[in-house]
Amino acid sequence: MEALELARWQFGITTVYHFVLVPLTIGLSTLVAIMQTSWVRTGNEKWLRLTKFFGKLLLINFALGVATGIVQEFQFGMNWSEYSRFVGDVFGAPLAMEALAAFFLESTFLGLWIFGWDRLSKKVHLATVWAFAIGSILSAYFILAANSWMQHPVGAEFNPETGRAEMTDIFAVLTNSTTLVAFPHVIAAAFLVAGTFVGGIGVWWMVKSTRANPNNPANSDAMMYRTAARLGAVVMLIAGAAILITGDLQAKLMFEQQPIKMAAAEGLVETEQPAAFSLLTIGNLAGNDPSSVRHIIEIPGLTSYLATGSWDAPVPGLNDLQEQYAERYGATTADGEIIEYRPNLLVTYWSFRLMIGLAIFSAALALAIFWVTRKKQVSDKTWFKNLALLSLPMPFMAASFGWIFTEMGRQPFVVAPNPTGSDQIFLMTLFGYSTSVSAGEVIFSMATFTIVYSVLGVFWFKLQKRYASEGAPVIAPPPDDSDDEARKPMSFAY
Amino acid sequence: MELVNVWFVIIAVLWTGYLVLEGFDFGVGMLMPIVGKNNTERRVALNTIGPVWDGNEVWLLTAGGATFAAFPEWYATMFSGFYLPLLIILVALIVRACAIEYRAKINDQNWRTRWDRAIIITAWVPSIMWGVAFANLVRGVPLDADHQFIGNLFTLLSPFALLGGAVTLTLFLTHGAIFLSLKTDGIVRERAEALAKRLAPVSLAVAAVWAIWAQLAYSEVAWTWVPLAVAAVGLALAWWFSLKGTFGKAFAANAVAIAAAVVLIFGSMFPDVMPASNDAANSLNVDNASSTDYTLTVMTWVAGFLVPVILMYQGWTYWVFRKRVSVADIPEHNELTFSKD
Numbered sequence: 001m002e003a004l005e006l007a008r009w010q011f012g013i014t015t016v017y018h019f020v021l022v023p024l025t026i027g028l029s030t031l032v033a034i035m036q037t038s039w040v041r042t043g044n045e046k047w048l049r050l051t052k053f054f055g056k057l058l059l060i061n062f063a064l065g066v067a068t069g070i071v072q073e074f075q076f077g078m079n080w081s082e083y084s085r086f087v088g089d090v091f092g093a094p095l096a097m098e099a100l101a102a103f104f105l106e107s108t109f110l111g112l113w114i115f116g117w118d119r120l121s122k123k124v125h126l127a128t129v130w131a132f133a134i135g136s137i138l139s140a141y142f143i144l145a146a147n148s149w150m151q152h153p154v155g156a157e158f159n160p161e162t163g164r165a166e167m168t169d170i171f172a173v174l175t176n177s178t179t180l181v182a183f184p185h186v187i188a189a190a191f192l193v194a195g196t197f198v199g200g201i202g203v204w205w206m207v208k209s210t211r212a213n214p215n216n217p218a219n220s221d222a223m224m225y226r227t228a229a230r231l232g233a234v235v236m237l238i239a240g241a242a243i244l245i246t247g248d249l250q251a252k253l254m255f256e257q258q259p260i261k262m263a264a265a266e267g268l269v270e271t272e273q274p275a276a277f278s279l280l281t282i283g284n285l286a287g288n289d290p291s292s293v294r295h296i297i298e299i300p301g302l303t304s305y306l307a308t309g310s311w312d313a314p315v316p317g318l319n320d321l322q323e324q325y326a327e328r329y330g331a332t333t334a335d336g337e338i339i340e341y342r343p344n345l346l347v348t349y350w351s352f353r354l355m356i357g358l359a360i361f362s363a364a365l366a367l368a369i370f371w372v373t374r375k376k377q378v379s380d381k382t383w384f385k386n387l388a389l390l391s392l393p394m395p396f397m398a399a400s401f402g403w404i405f406t407e408m409g410r411q412p413f414v415v416a417p418n419p420t421g422s423d424q425i426f427l428m429t430l431f432g433y434s435t436s437v438s439a440g441e442v443i444f445s446m447a448t449f450t451i452v453y454s455v456l457g458v459f460w461f462k463l464q465k466r467y468a469s470e471g472a473p474v475i476a477p478p479p480d481d482s483d484d485e486a487r488k489p490m491s492f493a494y
Numbered sequence: 495m496e497l498v499n500v501w502f503v504i505i506a507v508l509w510t511g512y513l514v515l516e517g518f519d520f521g522v523g524m525l526m527p528i529v530g531k532n533n534t535e536r537r538v539a540l541n542t543i544g545p546v547w548d549g550n551e552v553w554l555l556t557a558g559g560a561t562f563a564a565f566p567e568w569y570a571t572m573f574s575g576f577y578l579p580l581l582i583i584l585v586a587l588i589v590r591a592c593a594i595e596y597r598a599k600i601n602d603q604n605w606r607t608r609w610d611r612a613i614i615i616t617a618w619v620p621s622i623m624w625g626v627a628f629a630n631l632v633r634g635v636p637l638d639a640d641h642q643f644i645g646n647l648f649t650l651l652s653p654f655a656l657l658g659g660a661v662t663l664t665l666f667l668t669h670g671a672i673f674l675s676l677k678t679d680g681i682v683r684e685r686a687e688a689l690a691k692r693l694a695p696v697s698l699a700v701a702a703v704w705a706i707w708a709q710l711a712y713s714e715v716a717w718t719w720v721p722l723a724v725a726a727v728g729l730a731l732a733w734w735f736s737l738k739g740t741f742g743k744a745f746a747a748n749a750v751a752i753a754a755a756v757v758l759i760f761g762s763m764f765p766d767v768m769p770a771s772n773d774a775a776n777s778l779n780v781d782n783a784s785s786t787d788y789t790l791t792v793m794t795w796v797a798g799f800l801v802p803v804i805l806m807y808q809g810w811t812y813w814v815f816r817k818r819v820s821v822a823d824i825p826e827h828n829e830l831t832f833s834k835d
Binding site for chain 2: 059060062063064066067068070071073074076077078079081082084085087088089090091092093095096097098099100101103104105107108109110111112114115116119120164166167168170434435436437441444445448449452456459460462463466467470488489490491492493494
């Protein structure tokens, strides 16, 4: 493999890994903040127990999320220096804003939250967890503004003298139409992940607590976990609806902005009117040979509807788009190689379907929770416990596939051209990687990251599993305050 | 002042924030096994940085992001050129974040010992590497006409660069010892104070040799003698105050010395941001490495508004956790073990 291929693999591995952790942090920080708010407002101890329980799981997750996020800030320079030179004037701004506005907020207030339980008043301490949650959501906004510019560059012009894209309007960059739909979509996905996490673990523990006490199935532990399950279900339902709405908006925007990505998502080889949505396709997707693709099960007109809002509108196929792109952006590279504008079909087609398909588990779990726990009921059913466990990893994977889809669907561009913007602002991935870095160096760094990430991932999983299976902590009665001035151990310490 | 110069200064400020703050985090990590002879004492040391280390590290991410936004060419050349050293630093920071967070999660001696080792190693490694990196910026590295780095790993490991590594190492060790003297009580404090008194003259000596070498061999201007002198006086005062046992002042003096060292490093480069050692014409400077005036204006507004806010709430964090930590503050481990009961 050449340095380019390796650099792409490395970016894919490190980014997907990072993005497994990030949605849980974003969604769960807000849910923990909601739990703690409920405790402060009602004084009901079950909320405090849930706050501490899910708070621990959040911290275990956040540590690895932050650690793997550090790489992202530097990887553009290390492996993608030519990309960085081309986009830095525009792309660097949201990245720097993310650090200034979001990372500081997140990290500083998380420290205050972890160690502040007995140092801050109840309300100030509550404010710190909200500041942390807001910081994590803000960071998603800025990084998506940066990424959206790669999907749909706006607010910039090409400077032939410097050979790079230069920013002309920061507000256009920050209010990019692509950002405005990607941000709510990703946030909704984060809440689906966190809702499934809280709901799934809540169900698992509710069933366990109910069984542990057969004479009193609706014991206080079971009822507490029932609350968590129902909170998770509400979040899943709202997030699921938001995902559908924003995903639909995204598809329509993609049809205008990156039509070839839309066609790849569908495996749509030739232009069709109306275009169907296929659930199963055979043929040589892996060989990226569109001519062999056969759709087996189709929903007539759905792709037309997803793309345009009309059931019988024409949707351009890959072959037509290939010609259009070649005409507009060049048929060959400077070396005379023919440019393939069609993204990898196997990856785009299936990642798009897996994104949607895997998210359905959360919907099933949410509906099951609403039904089983209706009218203050608890459950001891094995199938329910198993459904909860089975559903847990699904939205994580769905979110990862969504990310893989949007990034792989952008290929062969690292900065995709904006059809209604400047025709000079685009960059082939091929020309973005660091020419001064050797393939050997990239292999070494990729191997290093992969090994380190794998080892840390094992610890992450073991700790999550151990802490989840331990359940919510019992809150000790407040210590005797008679010797107030004497040294009391900290309520939280490393 | 032109915006490119403003941003040159802002990036120096961000690095100063990083080195002053994470400098003592690293120092605490390196000294943890020396000031803490048992688990509880090690936890005392670790908990002095517990609430703040993560926020401190964001100064690095901000310096990186700001360099990308304000000087994309610098960002691109530096991080692709310093590829392997940066990789080592990143791996250290990744492992370190998990080590600090996961160490106390399982109550098992083997588990703790392994993470302790990780905490110690991942504090030593970046402490040395940052000095190597900055010394290479001062010394310059070979760049071609397209500003691409054309050296290799060994280009970066010159004696001057390695001595630079020794400077940050000893500086952070001293900084950490002074911080621990300020933030702990009891036996840990006693050990930290003794260490600070012994380490301060070492960092003064190593830094003085390196700084004078830098000034004589690589600085283009005479005014950088001033920050050099300030740094020397700062380190001498840090030693003096340590001997007197006034560690608050010693910490301030050490912080001033670190800031002055950053001024010396950036001042000796200016107006270059990445001097080319082979041909001065290939150097990256504030003009040919920078973003447009528009981008710099936007970022100036953002930084001008946010940095004071950040300083306020980070400062508040230090105020909230101002109390010294001692063995009596450390709760019993009530954390879990992997083996089920």
